[in-house]
Amino acid sequence: HVFNDKGELYLQKRPAWKDIQPNKWDTSVGGHIDLGESVEMALKREAQEELGISDFTFELLTHYVFESNREKELVFCHRTIYNGEISPSNELDGGRFWSIEEIKNNLGKGVFTPNFESEFARLKF
Template sequence: MELVDLYDEGRIPLGRTAERSAPRGPGEYRTVVHVCVFDRRGRMLIQRRTAEKTIWPGLWDVSVGGGVDAGETSRQGAEREFREELGHPLDLSGLRPSVTVNFDGGFDDFYLLTEDLALRELVLQKEEVQAVRWAGLEEILAMIDEGSFIPYPKSFLHFLFDMRAQFGFPTK
């Protein structure tokens, strides 16, 4: 059973946990994370989810995403998810989420960074990830149109790419 910490609407810890997939009561929220890795050419590392995934099976997604476990910080959850899904250690020390998106069930922290990863060195978690590759913004937007990429709002993907370009996120 996977547990998550619960927070109020102001992201103040409530001091209790719940099973990850269990329904939550009013005023109870959890944290999820996404990591968006860009290369120096401005392309994003994207992953294709396995066909066995419950949510968005077989679709392409940003580099990494997942839930934060009970007792973890957002940063620790992002580092763990990256290591689990792509088999690559990631040190986000000193970095805060670049943006947090509020959704019905909680808070979604997006970490943006630049790292020229060698795809052949990644070890994909076979239960979650079937492929990875680099893609530019226009290619990702076309993938949304054809139904092969998770249907994030296009303006949000523009925002992620703009944030990376404008603020030159740290190289790890």
């Protein structure tokens, strides 16, 4: 989770061509760990690939298993505060910072992925 100094959370928009949760807003950095990679190495790689950021410090918030009727994932959730330039990759349909209140007002309305809504509730931002 990428926050700025105002406490806003950066979310990515999934493109229409994605087969899972197209056109929905989601956690800004997500991906899979490659063979031989640590969680931290994968986090740095994915942040660079998806947002173009590489100079940041992070803290582990939690880890858990997410399961839906289509997938099952072991999720490691991290947090950073970042105020530099963000350049979403071509894999995304853009992104922006959201206030926590704005997120709360849009929960349950089909705006966000179920993964994000579940994690947002779990972490109680």
